[in-house]
Every structure is written in structure tokens, then in C-alpha cells.
Amino acid sequence: MIQQIQKDFAPWFDKLSEEQLAKIVENQVSLNYNKGEILSKQGGFASHIIFLSEGLIKIYKEHNDKNLILKIVKPGEFIGLSSLYNKGIFDYSAASIDSSKVYSIQAEIVKYLIRNNSDFAEKIIGQLNQNTSQYFERIMSLTQKQLHGRIADAILHLSREIYESDTFNMLLTRRDLADFCGMSTESAIRILKEFHNDRIVNIDGKNMHVISYQLLERLSEVG
Amino acid sequence: MIQQIQKDFAPWFDKLSEEQLAKIVENQVSLNYNKGEILSKQGGFASHIIFLSEGLIKIYKEHNDKNLILKIVKPGEFIGLSSLYNKGIFDYSAASIDSSKVYSIQAEIVKYLIRNNSDFAEKIIGQLNQNTSQYFERIMSLTQKQLHGRIADAILHLSREIYESDTFNMLLTRRDLADFCGMSTESAIRILKEFHNDRIVNIDGKNMHVISYQLLERLSEVG
DNA sequence: GAAAATTTATGATTTACCTCAAATTTAGGT
DNA sequence: ACCTAAATTTGAGGTAAATCATAAATTTTC
Numbered sequence: 001m002i003q004q005i006q007k008d009f010a011p012w013f014d015k016l017s018e019e020q021l022a023k024i025v026e027n028q029v030s031l032n033y034n035k036g037e038i039l040s041k042q043g044g045f046a047s048h049i050i051f052l053s054e055g056l057i058k059i060y061k062e063h064n065d066k067n068l069i070l071k072i073v074k075p076g077e078f079i080g081l082s083s084l085y086n087k088g089i090f091d092y093s094a095a096s097i098d099s100s101k102v103y104s105i106q107a108e109i110v111k112y113l114i115r116n117n118s119d120f121a122e123k124i125i126g127q128l129n130q131n132t133s134q135y136f137e138r139i140m141s142l143t144q145k146q147l148h149g150r151i152a153d154a155i156l157h158l159s160r161e162i163y164e165s166d167t168f169n170m171l172l173t174r175r176d177l178a179d180f181c182g183m184s185t186e187s188a189i190r191i192l193k194e195f196h197n198d199r200i201v202n203i204d205g206k207n208m209h210v211i212s213y214q215l216l217e218r219l220s221e222v223g
Numbered sequence: 224m225i226q227q228i229q230k231d232f233a234p235w236f237d238k239l240s241e242e243q244l245a246k247i248v249e250n251q252v253s254l255n256y257n258k259g260e261i262l263s264k265q266g267g268f269a270s271h272i273i274f275l276s277e278g279l280i281k282i283y284k285e286h287n288d289k290n291l292i293l294k295i296v297k298p299g300e301f302i303g304l305s306s307l308y309n310k311g312i313f314d315y316s317a318a319s320i321d322s323s324k325v326y327s328i329q330a331e332i333v334k335y336l337i338r339n340n341s342d343f344a345e346k347i348i349g350q351l352n353q354n355t356s357q358y359f360e361r362i363m364s365l366t367q368k369q370l371h372g373r374i375a376d377a378i379l380h381l382s383r384e385i386y387e388s389d390t391f392n393m394l395l396t397r398r399d400l401a402d403f404c405g406m407s408t409e410s411a412i413r414i415l416k417e418f419h420n421d422r423i424v425n426i427d428g429k430n431m432h433v434i435s436y437q438l439l440e441r442l443s444e445v446g
Numbered sequence: 447g448a449a450a451a452t453t454t455a456t457g458a459t460t461t462a463c464c465t466c467a468a469a470t471t472t473a474g475g476t
Numbered sequence: 477a478c479c480t481a482a483a484t485t486t487g488a489g490g491t492a493a494a495t496c497a498t499a500a501a502t503t504t505t506c
Contacts, residue, residue, distance in 0.1 A: 061359065063367045064446060070359065082356065085349035091356055114348065115341040121348075122337060126308035128351050133305065133314055135358050136284065136293065142366045143405040144286045146492070174454060182366040184494055189455060205454095205502090223287060369462070397484060409463055412485060428472090428484095 001025075005103065008053050011076065015119045021176070027109045039080045042093045046083030048104045052076070055100025056162070056171060060179065061101040069180040071134065072097075072172075074162055078188035081128060084111065097171050110151050142182045145223035150181040155201060159210050166210040224248075228326065231276050234299065238342045248378065250332045256319040262302070265316040269306030271327045275299065278323025279385070279394060282315050283402065292403040295320075296397075297385055304351060307334065320394050359376045365405045368446035373404040376444035378424060382433050389433040396429075 002025055009016075009024070028137040030053075033039060044060055057073040070092055073079055081096055084107060091175060098115060114121045141153040154177060158170055172180065178188035195201045210216065225248055227331040232239075232247070253276075256262060262273060265285055292298060293315055296302055302317055307330060337344045364376040381393055395403065401411035418424045423439060425432040433439065 061363055063363055066364055066367060068363065071364065082352045082353060085345055086356060089340040091359055114345060121344045122308055125348060125351065128348065129305045129307060129309040132355060135307060136314055139293065139362055140284055140286055140291065143291055144289060187493065220357045410463065
């Protein structure tokens, strides 16, 4: 068990002391979530930080029925860091889009580590800033590009950042994809079909195969 | 001079040692920018962190001629923090929208402070997370609301967060406002006029007076 | 394993917003 | 103070994308 934790967290704690490791082990619980289950609700207390060990999580905001998926989190990343030293409230919801395994760590422990392990603090800042860069990309995609460009961006993101393969089972429903691209479900479906017909990607249900990254990038570029 | 720096930075360095203060003073330059001047360009090396002492700065992204203003920075905030431990490249441009006074500090010094002053590290994480919350709000406004809601959000933000008054000279051009709301200049103008006619705000050129926060909030809510 | 619910799909209609165009006002430079 | 450039304003027309409606396919539930 301790070995598993050590392994999962390895990239985050180069210089973790015995004492610090013990603190983590003692103040953490391991949880499993099924597809569709909610890990945290927008507005809830952010007393814990979640570390995703296996699976896939969507981070989303709710607004008048409609959802917007802010980020798709893959294993090795923390969820809820942005609540640290902030309002102590989650400003987004998180739900599992695949069966997932997580460690839930008390926020106080993460703060303790930040204070007592500058290496960890630097890495946390690094992840926060990487997320911010990603959010900037998303803002540009969502606000400056039209439907084709947005879907192209989403497929590129899924292929390169999330699944790291040109062929993947995307798990996201059409509705999720639409929520990720800030468009109606019908539009998402229509454009996926167009991309399929134009031989840019090959789509069979949720299975997706990227045929031409070049065309996707072109679409992303022109918006 | 040192006293001015100490005063400007006071909220960031509760527990700043003599040595640390000296390091800042030695590795900083004070700069003045006129309205319209560019402080940093998207894609440039992020070797410095900027601290805004006086004035107002817009942070924006360029994409196919059009700009999107990500954030308006007011005195007391850092610019460029999101490049730390990241790519070392600014992923946005910054320009002065009023005559501004800034300190430009070497990024290495800021990193040194993060490593050696956990109090400072925590405050930096706090600011980064506050920014992130703000970006989430912006993403929701820009992607889920229509023009009226977005302009309402912008006015509320300017009034409450930036100028902290119901009456202010907004400095932003109509085009800036449109770039902040992700819409065409014409649309921004039309909606400002509507708000004026409907006695929600009183607008005379760049002078703005909020008449009804309630109506603005209603517009923000319904989108 | 049938029923219910959700997801996917496609076509027709509506609309919010952009683009274009042209006039007027304001700001900047010498 | 004048000239030029930039910003603001208003109207008309076009269109990208949402919404609505309805059906088929898939998944979930008991």
C-alpha cells in the first residue's frame, strides 16, 4: 500500500522525507469511482485534494442547466489545487468519465508539504501554471474559433494530451464533447460526421482514429 | 527608493529577511509605461516578472488579427507569474491602458524567494489560484452568456474589482471592452447604448456610472 | 430480457450576432 | 490650430449556430 502511494506520487516528491511520506499515508484515503459518479460538487467545501491514480475525470461548471467541461484530468494529476489559499470552496464539479481510482488527501496536509518542501511547492506552482496555459488555450478556442476549429482542437487535445495515440476510445459522450467545446450536442454530432465523411478522422461510435493531423491543425488554425 | 519598494511589496512579504529584500532591490528595475505601450509580447522570453505599482495593464492574446483581453491587472498584482516553472515563454501580451509604473524583477529572484520563503510561496499560490477562479468566471461568461450578460459581467467587474466604485472613467476603448467580452466592437457599442437608454448605467463617453447593480446582476444571471 | 431511459442522429426553422458600409466624433502629431 | 488617423456610432444584410421536432439506436434498469 505504502509502496503504491510512493510509486503514484513519485513524480511529485523527489525529496520527500520519511516524516512527510508518513504524513501523507496517514491522512489519505483511497477511493474508487464508477463511470458517471460525482467526486465533488461546485460550491462544496474543498477540504480535500484529490490525486487521480487511474481513470479519467471531467472538471466542469454548471450554469443554467448547461455544463461546460473546463478540463479533462488524466492519471498523475491533482484535482482541487486551485482551491488552496483561495476560498476553500470548489468552484467546479468533478465527475468520473471512466472507472477511476483516486487518493483523497486532506488539504491541510498538502499545505503542510508546500510549507516544508520547497521542491514540492515549486512543482505545484508548475502544475498550476501548466493548467493556466491550458485554460488560455481553451479560452481562445472556445471564444475565437467556430465549431469546426473547436472540434478539431478537442480531437487534437484528446489524441495528444489525454490518450497519447492516434486511435482511442474517447469515452466522452457526444454531449460531453459538446460541453467541452461549448456548443450544442447536435452541432458536435454534425461536425464529427463531417470530419468522418471528409476522411479527417475515422469514427465508429466512440472509437476514433485520427487520419490527418495536418487537416485538424489547419482547421484549428483558421478557426 | 528601498522604502518605496518595501511599501509596494508589503502585502507579499510578511516575513521578508534583510537578505531577501536586498536581493529584490538589487535585481529589479523600475519602469514607466505610457498609455498604449506594450510591456511584453506573446511568445517572448519570460525572464522577468512584472509587479504593477501604479496604472492599469491589459493582458491579452492575439489570434488572427483579433485580440481577446484575458485580464485587467490593477496595482499590487504580479504579471507573468504563470510563466514560472512553465515554458519560460509569455503566452500572452501585456499593454498599458493608462500610464503605469512597474518593477521588473528577474524571474530567478522570484524563484529564489519561493524556495526560501514559504510564506511568499503560499501567497504566490494564492494569487495564482485567485486568477484561476477569475479565468473560470470569464470562461463561463464568454462561452455561456449572450452579449447582454457579458457586458453586464464586464461592467460589474470593472466597477467592483477594478475601480471599486459605482462611478469611474473606464479608460478602455469600446474596442477594448469588446475584446474583453469576446464580441464585435459594434455589438459592444450597441449594448452600452441600450443599457444607457434603459437607465441601467449612465454613460458619457468613457465615463460610466452604475445606476442599478440589481439589473446588471439579473442580466449576468440569465445570460 | 423486456421496458425505460438515454444517447445518437438528421432535417427544418429561427435568431443572435457578425460583417460590411458609411457618417460622425474624438484624439494625436507637427 | 490644422491635418490625419483612430475611435465611435448607426443601419442593413447575411450567416453560423442554436433550437425545435422527431426518429432510430444504444445503454441502463429491474
